[in-house]
Amino acid sequence: MTPEMLVSIFMTLVAASTPLLLAALGELVVEKSGVLNLGVEGMMLCGAVAGFAVAFSSGSVGLGLLAAIAAGVATAMIFAVLTLSLTANQVATGLALTIFGIGTSSLIGAGFVGRTIERLGPVFPAGLSEHPLLKAIFGHDIVVYLSLALVLAVSLFLRRSRPGLILRAVGENAASAHAIGYPVLAIRYAAVAFGGALAGLGGAYFSLALTPMWADRLTAGRGWIALALVVFAAWRPGRLLLGAYLFGAVMTLELQAKAAGVTWLAPEFLAMTPYLATIAVLTMMSLGRRTGRPDAPACLGKPFSAS
């Protein structure tokens, strides 16, 4: 294998991992605040279609990314109002959000099927990426660098900053945080909005950078895999990075095998691998933490009302 091929595989891997990383990182913050939003897939789809629609109409991929973030936040707010203000069941509402995202994105996207746009390009000038090794470092688009920076930022935020401490406290014991005087619901609203923003951005990465086009259910269950990644990462951003790239590798392997024309395994079985890998990873995590205290925030998924 030539260095060029290796770098090309690496670039595919990074691209495949980035939307997962973004969506999972957002969900990690949401869950750290004690909220379980199962609607990641729905928010990603809304982001993907909004991003594509705006990028196609305006001709600007940058505007598309911003629109995707806005769409992610908007759908997340539906979830927030229902679960936080109206204390609806978080599992059911998250499912509803996913069903909503599938329907809405398909409805909006109907007019964009088959259209193409110019793919989100590398952020640095092409001259920097001539050498394969330099390409592996400088050849990515802005969202890739942003996602990596966000991992660091979220990690520092949670571990070092006072707002991060408060967010963790809200997820750990909402009643106590309320008793001390922290605005539990406001903090959770903010966390859910952040999760929506990153899910929207992650979704748009599919329609603006990976494919780049719109098709129904474009994200193909990646939102659910992102949820599993948070469990895999034991709610730690550093491990999340590892997990997302591991899954990116599995998906790259699938693509490579398809491209190489592997015949001994039907393509359908290759297509199953990310989902089977998710189940395997969840199972292994469970086997690994039979003892000791759980990693999940203690209030995860439990509704809170001040009265």
Next chain:
Amino acid sequence: MLEWRRRREPSSAMLWLSPVIAIALTMLLGMIVFTAMGYDGFHGVESIFLRPFLEPQRWADLGVKAAPLVMIALGLAIGFRANVWNIGAEGQYIMGAIAGTGVALATYEMTGWWILPAMALAGVLGGMAWAAIPALLRVRLQVSEILTSLMLTYVAVQVLYFLVRGPWKDPDGFNFPQTRMFTADQTLPAMMEGSLVHLGIPVALLIALVAWLVLERTTAGYAVKVVGLAPAAARHGGFSAGTVTWATLLASGGLAGLAGLFEAAGPFGQLTPQFPVGYGFTAIIVAFLGRLHPLGIVLGGIVLAATYVGGEIAQSTVRLPQAATGMFQALLLFMLLATDVLVKYRIVWKARAA
């Protein structure tokens, strides 16, 4: 100003009224959204929600679509009551159809009354087997059944694709990715001459009745409810959460599998890649619309079936895309979850104290 006040006891009137309010709100919101998107919102909603009920020739279709929804939703509702979140019914539905089709293909040359029951049994077992995986992982290893059951849906779809494109492809089918058509002995008998109405409808109603009696009148139903409402109390009362998890997942998997087989041996008459139409997900909405109550689910199933039938009508009357149906269904679930708050809280008018 308006204020939420927590009720001392949940309102039983609101328990039944809130789904009605939710439907009304959904219709209103649907009109606004469709109009905003440039469609004829009023006639769109009218087509989706009213036409299917007003036009007798649609009733058969309504029943045919409601039957699988009700069957799947009954199983899901029992699980949801016990806090077991099987959201992979779509996968179990597919696996039930696949298992039943396996029997059909094996008995292709045979005749006999026993073939259809054997297919139904295989359908139930297929769905159960697929649901047994999340059950095992949850009970033994505390792995969330939400994620595993959903992941298995994606796997089931790929298994279906593999079979209809590969080993099960109809040898006389001009290389189309689909199985042979089922024979007369392998197809559900029509209940009415010249219509699609099949055995699935009375079976769904019968199952709803049984589910209702079991939930309300037996210790098994009690176990399901108590495990969902208060796990510690359930343990204290000698109910095993593990057993309930197994039972509810197998029940919902089996019912989804049976629904899948009925669909394959009824309206489809074969397996094709277009077989999964999302009933497994829509059934989640049915379960909530019916307030997880078996009789409510029958009504909920009819309402959601109407959105499918009406969605098709709306495609021709106001050119509303098919995807609108999905969004409309999700809106309904949102409104349901939102109006749920009325059961626990009441709105009071309170003058601001000086």
Next chain:
Amino acid sequence: MNQPHEQKVPPRLALAHISKSFPGVKANDDVSLSVGRGEIHALLGENGAGKSTLVKILYGVQQADEGSIAWDGEIVSIPSPKAARQLGIGMVFQHFSLFDAMTVIENIALGLDEAVDRDVLKARVAAILDSYSLPLDPEREVHTLSVGERQRIEIVRCLLQKPKLLIMDEPTSVLTPQEVEKLFGTLRQIAAEGCAILYISHKLDEIKALCETATILRGGRVVASCDPRTETTRRMAELMIGAELRQLERAAGDRAGAARLAVAGLSLPGEPPFGTDLEGLSFEARAGEILGIAGVAGNGQSELLTALSGERLAERSEAILLDGKPVGQLGAGPRRALGLACVPEERNGHAAVPDFSLAENTVLTARHRLPLAPLGVISGRDVLRFTDAIIKRFDVRTTSPAAPAQSLSGGNLQKFIMGREIGQEPGVLVVCQPTWGVDAGAAAAIRQELVDLAAKGSAVVVISQDLDELLELSDRLCIINEGRLSPPRAVASYGIDEIGLMMGGIHGEAGPAAGAAHA
């Protein structure tokens, strides 16, 4: 009440005509009181007298419907706990607002309103720990600490903000006598520095020992105000309870017969994450006796109860013998069928299902011994008959058997639960905190039922943190500490300080050693 004060200095805090209602109850009704600088003021009353509501209003957690609060002579509004802290009010809650999975220093930082640099905070905390000689390791995670140590976090948290008024809500309910002494020393030192202290309790001895003024609440109203140092304990008790206490009636003499429940070498690992391991527990409960198990909360009481009830199985069948039959490996249902009934401490969600009606709640534990569900089909008629019988016999105040359990007050629900178990005539009854949060009248009735059940030849085991209750009820007593149980002895053979020491066990001031076992 409206006359001008003669003192030159206004009181630190003056509450006037405070009222607060909740659906169905008037928690505070025209309450007035004032606290001066450096004064330790007791707020005395039974559970449900309205003390907690009053301090929540004072601390900004809830808002009064009527009345005013004056701070240093000026009328103030306290819309939030933050506003309370800005005035200089600090509060130590009965149930600590702590975050178990976080460290001591993180918990303290969370209690501060402004961000403080970590190193600066550490230094300030160290200074306070030093000047009040409080032992506490700032880097430990909270779940590894004893209850007394956890309370210290709350106190340090308050002291960091140099409070002018410190509210202590039932601070001693979970402490050993030794820890209580230590706490009083700290409080006296704080008061001596000029800080006012509002001390909420229902324990008369403590108030006599610590406070210089007492306001007594009953049913949400102020019934009296006095100097507890000169007032008799008896008089204060009468004011607090408002009725003569019923004396327990019991036959004299040694009634104990054969062992009905025999526990031998029962060991069970605690449930993760924060459970206590049970280590080799052995005791017998004999026919006709009440065996008391004393101990500070969190020393294995709930683990013992779930091990006895069958919610968790023992490793050996012989570890638990019921009337000579090994039942250690039987589940909760079969154990009940054989006559072992248990009542856990937590009523809502453990002993009863809050969303179920009372009738439905009888099925939870009574279906094994009574024919409520023959062949798995629930008989509505028999269930209703049993429920009605419980409501009548135990004077449960409810609208109907169809009322949801959560609509009952704590005391009434406890009466119902006790009635459900006693109504099945169990051979052995194990109860945890039978009268916790129950009003005095209902508590007396429940205790009488326990005595009567024992008199009929059943064995009764009472696990409680309320020493007074155990001393009154028990024939024999043992003490649970860190998951170990002392051998039962006749109650009369104990001195109160001996019990206190045993309850303290290896807890006490040797903080790090106690925590090391969990680390």
